[in-house]
Amino acid sequence: MSSSRPRRAGTLIAVSATAALAAIVVRDRVSAAGSRAAAGAEPEGAPAARYRDTLPWRLYNGASALLDRWVGWDRLPTPLGLAVLVGVRNVLRQRNLHDTGGLPDLDPAGPDREWLTARTPDGSRNDPDVPSMGMANTRFGRNVPIAATHREPEAAMLTPSPREVSLDLMTRRRFVPATSVNVLATAWIQFMVKDWFSHGQGDPAQRWEVPLADGDPWPERPMTILKTVADPSRPAGGTAPPTYLNTETHWWDGSSIYGTGAPGDEQRRTGRDGKLVIGDDGRLRLPADPARNPATVPGWWLGLNLMTTAFIREHNAICDALKAEYPGWNDDELYRRARLINAALTARIHTVEWTPAIIAHPTTVLALRANWWGLAGEKLHKLVGRISDSEVISGIPGTRTDHYGVPFTLTEEFSIVYRMHPLVPDDYALRAAADGRLLRTATFPELAGPHAQAVTDEVAMADLFYSFGTAYPGAIVLHNFPRFLQEFRRPDGKLMDLAAHDILRTRELGVPRYNEFRRLLHLRPARTFAELAGDPEVAAELHRVYRGDIERVDTITGMFAEKRPRGFAFSDTAFRIFVLMASRRLNSDRFLTRDFTPHVYTPLGMAWVQNTTMVDVLLRHYPELRPALRGVTNAFQPWPDTPAA
Structure with a gap:
């Protein structure tokens, strides 16, 4: 960059950062002395504390935004890039958290002290002042202004045809691997999404009719996609943008393991020593009732089977350790504490292992680990504990709960950036962990639905984990959508093209x-298709499908097309939602902030969460993987091949 503007911005941000960090230190010292009022601290759940709106912070945030737009955080030296990301997150917290208003009338009957140290089955009572915040069947929030979320008229909604976008821009011509991660990363994110959110399976009484070209091979006419179930809590006849309900809890509470609601909770338990149901052979035992069997729900496959099995076994191992430490505890107490510990463990693994693996830029690796440990680092944290009240210095877990002035929810935009189906390979080689020999090959359909359980009966679990750990997933780019997912039949008989559906x-x-989405996230829009794609052939395809109108490019299409920062498996646009929501899911959850304490988790539980890695989980339950995992520090990065015997 020959311009002096980036240099001036760099100088400004250095000065601003110094002032802002000084403000943090001053606040922390006052807080430590018990003078939070003198420091201007706000009560929990209030908008960001006042020090964040002082002149040093305004200068810092403004300089961060300028440097991010002119140069890009990913092109800066790591310390400066990290400083810019802190400012970017500050701006997103101020301008990109929007309440969809009016929680449904689901408030629990009243406070219940037994849930002060345990997660409820339906996600209620996490915030004692607003018991329904984040519980199942409450609304998704927004990361863009509410006024920008009005749905287009139906004709515009179907232009260009989602099926045309699927066939011409998404179809996998050849498998493009993401070589920085393994297929366990694919299984993990689906395991997490199953925990975080769902819009349900669609409304069978309401359907979109998708236009098809004359030569389209789709076997049904017309092509239909079920509409999302309407929000029953909305008043009829309103003119506000539509809202939708999350059928899962919004919290990071392990609902993919434990279910949502009391029936889901109870049906998974043995009723003894707090444990969950698992077969004597350590494999899942799926219920015969189709209504309770996860293999009958769209999306179930071998990857979800593996992750669910491992973390049911992890729950039971935690129960054994707690019972040895607290022999007087009953089944309920053991279950609830083990759930709390297990859920926090998945949050830590996702924050400091999965996400740094999938966005492996040096700056983001440091930033994401700092979300949990702070810039002071893991070693110092484990040696002496927190050295500051600041989340920047000592991490978010253990800080005060903060909703940044907006009731906590997951958001519609968050649900969209996690549509990462290109990660799924079409073809799989199942190999032995002991010597790497090929056991069998399989296509994705042969590992999906009820077939997943059949495969685990045939192939040892350790071999399946090894096969996933040594294989590459697909890159999240155009022309890399799994072929099978563009035409498959759901368990209920509905034919789907998942790319068109997305x-x-x-x-x-x-x-x-896409372009408006970027503007609302404070990013430059793409001026041309060539600028967006960076490849003349892809630019020409985009131009044809979107009829020459860059403003009509879909958000998912644009995110798949854009050039990614070094080490990233997904786009910088999607990363802006991650920057904001990765922190917010921790900041708002009292079990990961003010109640992340030995009193609530037990000393044993705190040590379990802080000291366990995904590699540890695998080795605890599948010790035969030890040779394959030798030297592996992050289970989501490719494992070395086991040498032949």
Whole structure:
């Protein structure tokens, strides 16, 4: 960059950062002395504390935004890039948290002290002042202004046809691997998404009719996609943008393991020593009742089977350790504490292992680890504990709970950026962990639905984990959508093109199209298709499908097309939602902030969460993987091949 503007911005941000960090230190010292009022601290759940709106912070945030736009955080030296990301997150917290208003009338009957140190089955009572915040069947929030989420008229909603976008821009011509991660990373994110959110399976009484070209091979006419179930809590006849309900809890509470609601909770338990049901052979025992069997729900496959099995076994191992430490505890107490510990463990693994693996830029690796440990680092944290009240210095867990002035929810935009189906390979080689020999090959359909359980009966679990650990997933780019997922039949008989479904669902949920989405996230829009794609052939395809109108490009299409920062498996646009929501999911959850304490978790539980890695989980339950995992520090990065015997 020959311009002096970036240099001036760099100088400004250095000065601003010094002032802002000084403000943090001053606040921390006053807080430590018990003078929070003198420091201007706000009560929990209030908007960001006042020190964040002082002149040093305004200068810092403004300089961060300028440097991010002119140079890009990813092109800066790591310390300066990290400083810019702190400012970017500050701006996003101030301007990109929007309440969809009016929680449904689901408030629990009243306070219940037994839940002060345990997660409820339906996600209620996490915030004692607003018991329904984040519980199942409450609304998704927004990361863009509410006024920007009005749905387009139906004709515009279907233009260009989602099926045309699927066939012409998404179809996998050849498998493009993401070589920085392994297929366990694919299984993990689906395991997490199953915990975080769902819009349900669609409304069978309401359907979109998708236009098809004359030569389209789709076997049914017309092509239909179920509409998302309407929000029953909305008053009829309103003119506000549509809202939708999350059928899962919004919290990071392990609902993919434990279920949502009391029936889901109880049906998974043995009723003895707090433990969950698992077969004597350490494999899942799926219920015969189709209504309770996860293999009958769209999306179930071998990857979810593996992750669910491992963390059911982890729960039971935690129960054994707690019972040895606290022999007088009953089944309920053991279960609830083990759930709390196990859920926090998945949050830590996701924060400091999965996410740094999938966005492996040096700056983001440091930033994401700092979300949990702070810039002071893991070693110092484990040696002496927190040295500051600041989340920047000592991490978010253990800080005060903070909703930044907006009731906590997951957001529609968050649900869209996690549509990462290109990660799924079409073909799999199942190999032996002991010597790497090929056991069998399989296609994705042969590992999906009820077939997943059949494969675990045939192939040892350690071999399946090894096969996933040594294989590459697909890159999250155009022309890399799994072939099988473009035409498959759900367990209920509904024929689906998941790529077309993802495109239409994004429009239906009122997520702005790509360029407007970027503007609302304080990023430059793409001026031309060539600028967006960086490849003349892809630019020409985009131009044809979107009829020459760059403003009509769908958010998912644009995110798959854009050039990614070094080490990233997904786009910088999606990363802006991650920057904001990765912190917010920790900041708002009292079990990961003010109640992340030995009193609530037990000393044993705190040590379990802080000291266990995904590699530890695998070795605890599948010790035969030890040779394959030798030297592996992050289980989501490719494992070395086991040498032949």
